[in-house]
Amino acid sequence: MDLQPYLQRAVEAVREWESEWGSFRRHPSTRLDEAAVRHALSAYTSRLRGNCPFFHPRYAGQMLKPPHPAAVVGYLAAMLINPNNHAMDGGRPTSEMEKEVVARIAAMFGFPAAALGHLTSSGTIANLEAAWVARETNDRGAVAVSDQGHYTHGRLADLLRIDLRMVPSDDDGRMRLDVLEPAVRRGEIGTVVMTAGTTALGAVDPIADVVEWRDRYGIRVHVDAAYGGFFALAAGDDSAPLEDETRRHLQAIADCDSVVVDPHKHGLQPYGCGCILFRDPAVGSVYRHDAPYTYFTSADLHLGEISFECSRPGAAAGALWLTLELLPLRSDEGLGPMLSAGLRAARAWHALLLESHVLRPYMPPELDIVTYFPEPAAASAAGVSQASQEVFERGAEAADEAFFLSVLRLPGDQFARRHSDLETDADEVRILRSVLMKPEHEAYVELLHRFVTDAAAR
Numbered sequence: 001m002d003l004q005p006y007l008q009r010a011v012e013a014v015r016e017w018e019s020e021w022g023s024f025r026r027h028p029s030t031r032l033d034e035a036a037v038r039h040a041l042s043a044y045t046s047r048l049r050g051n052c053p054f055f056h057p058r059y060a061g062q063m064l065k066p067p068h069p070a071a072v073v074g075y076l077a078a079m080l081i082n083p084n085n086h087a088m089d090g091g092r093p094t095s096e097m098e099k100e101v102v103a104r105i106a107a108m109f110g111f112p113a114a115a116l117g118h119l120t121s122s123g124t125i126a127n128l129e130a131a132w133v134a135r136e137t138n139d140r141g142a143v144a145v146s147d148q149g150h151y152t153h154g155r156l157a158d159l160l161r162i163d164l165r166m167v168p169s170d171d172d173g174r175m176r177l178d179v180l181e182p183a184v185r186r187g188e189i190g191t192v193v194m195t196a197g198t199t200a201l202g203a204v205d206p207i208a209d210v211v212e213w214r215d216r217y218g219i220r221v222h223v224d225a226a227y228g229g230f231f232a233l234a235a236g237d238d239s240a241p242l243e244d245e246t247r248r249h250l251q252a253i254a255d256c257d258s259v260v261v262d263p264h265k266h267g268l269q270p271y272g273c274g275c276i277l278f279r280d281p282a283v284g285s286v287y288r289h290d291a292p293y294t295y296f297t298s299a300d301l302h303l304g305e306i307s308f309e310c311s312r313p314g315a316a317a318g319a320l321w322l323t324l325e326l327l328p329l330r331s332d333e334g335l336g337p338m339l340s341a342g343l344r345a346a347r348a349w350h351a352l353l354l355e356s357h358v359l360r361p362y363m364p365p366e367l368d369i370v371t372y373f374p375e376p377a378a379a380s381a382a383g384v385s386q387a388s389q390e391v392f393e394r395g396a397e398a399a400d401e402a403f404f405l406s407v408l409r410l411p412g413d414q415f416a417r418r419h420s421d422l423e424t425d426a427d428e429v430r431i432l433r434s435v436l437m438k439p440e441h442e443a444y445v446e447l448l449h450r451f452v453t454d455a456a457a458r
C-alpha cells in the first residue's frame with residue numbers, strides 16, 4: 001500500500017466534508033509565512049534523520065517499527081477532525097469504532113462478547129487499570145509477577161500500594177510455579193500476573209497451569225500480553241512454528257480475568273495505542289462508584305465511564321479500525337501471516353547461529369526474539385560482555401553493512417546455567433538481542449547474520 005495517494009485521498013475526503021459546513025474566514029493569527037514553514041520543516045526533518053532505521057530489516061534491535069500505512073492514513077484522517085473518545089459527544093464515529101476493534105481483540109483472545117474493554121495510551125496504563133481493578137475486586141493479599149515481568153508492575157504496585165511478590169523464573173524465562181504455588185495455597189496471593197511474551201526473551205509464562213488454580217484458590221489471573229498478545233493468532237494456526245506448550249498457554253488467555261495487549265507493538269499502530277480487556281463486565285463498577293447499575297457492557301456506555309484516562313485520541317481507534325478492516329485479526333490472512341513470518345525468521349536465525357563458529361545462540365527463541373553472543377576471545381562471562389558490546393557498537397558504524405541490535409543484561413548465574421563452559425567471572429553478562437518483529441526479517445536474516453558475523457570476526 002502506497003502511502004502518498006491514500007494520504008492525499010484521506011485529506012481530500014475530510015476537506016470535502018468540512019466544505020459542506022459552509023465557508024468561514026480563518027483567523028489571521030493562524031496564518032504562517034511560507035518561507036518560515038519551509039525552513040522549520042527542513043530543520044525538523046533533518047533532525048529526524050538522527051533516528052535508527054526502524055523500518056528496515058537491518059534494524060533488529062528493540063520492539064520498534066513504523067505503523068502500517070493503513071494506520072497512518074486512518075490516523076491522519078481522524079486527527080484532522082480530532083475526536084476525543086472520552087465521551088460519545090466527543091466523537092461518536094470513532095467511539096463506535098473503538099468498541100468494534102475492542103470486540104475484535106476480545107474475540108482474538110476467546111473472551112466472551114460481553115467482555116469490557118477499551119483502548120489506552122499504552123500498555124503501562126492498561127496494566128495500571130488491571131492492577132487497580134484487581135486491588136478493588138480481590139482484597140486477598142498480594143500480587144505475584146515473575147522476575148522477568150515488565151518493570152512497570154513494580155512501579156504500579158508502588159503507586160497503588162500493592163504488595164508485589166517477585167516469583168523467580170526458570171532457565172527458559174518462565175515463571176516458576178513450584179515457587180508460586182505454596183504462597184497461593186496459603187492464601188497469600190490475590191492476583192497472579194502472567195506475562196505472554198517477556199520483554200527480554202519473549203518467554204510465555206505457564207498461563208494454562210495457573211488458570212487451573214483460579215477457582216480452586218480464588219485468585220485472579222491477569223495476563224500482560226502487551227508484547228506477545230497478537231501471537232494468539234499464531235496459536236490458532238497449526239502451521240505456525242510454535243511449541244505446543246506456547247500454543248497451549250496463549251490459548252489459555254481465553255480463561256483469564258483480564259488481559260493487556262499493545263496494538264502499538266505488534267498491531268501495526270503508532271504509539272499511543274494499548275488495550276485492556278476484562279472478562280467480567282461487572283468490574284465496570286470500579287470505574288464509576290456512583291453508577292446506578294451494577295452490570296456494565298461496553299456497548300451501552302460512554303467509553304469515558306470505563307476508562308481511567310479522560311481524553312483519548314479518537315484517531316488511535318480510527319487508525320486501528322482501518323488497519324483491521326484491511327488486515328484482519330486472523331491466522332490465515334491479515335496480521336497472522338506477518339507474525340508467523342517473524343516466528344520463522346527467529347527460528348531460521350537460531351539455526352544459523354547453531355552452526356556458526358563466530359556467534360553462539362543464548363537460547364532457542366520462543367516467539368520472535370533471538371538472543372546470542374559472539375564467541376569470546378577470553379572464555380568467560382566478562383569476555384562475552386565485552387565482545388557483545390563491541391559488535392553492538394560496530395553495527396551502527398558499518399556503513400553499507402550497518403545493523404542495529406540491542407544489548408541484554410542477564411544475571412551471571414542465569415547465564416552460567418546455559419553456558420557452563422564459560423568461566424563465571426561477572427555478576428552480570430551482556431549479550432545481544434534481536435526482536436524480529438517485521439515480516440521482512442524472514443527474507444533478510446541470512447544477510448543480517450552475515451553482517452553480524454563479519455563484525456564479530458573483525
Ligand SMILES: *Cc1c(COP(=O)(O)O)cnc(C)c1O
Pocket residue numbers: 121122123124125127150152195197198199224225226227228262274
Ligand atoms: C511494552 C510492555 C509493557 C509497557 O507497555 P508500554 O506500552 O510501553 O507502556 C508492559 N509489559 C510488557 C510485557 C511489555 O512488552
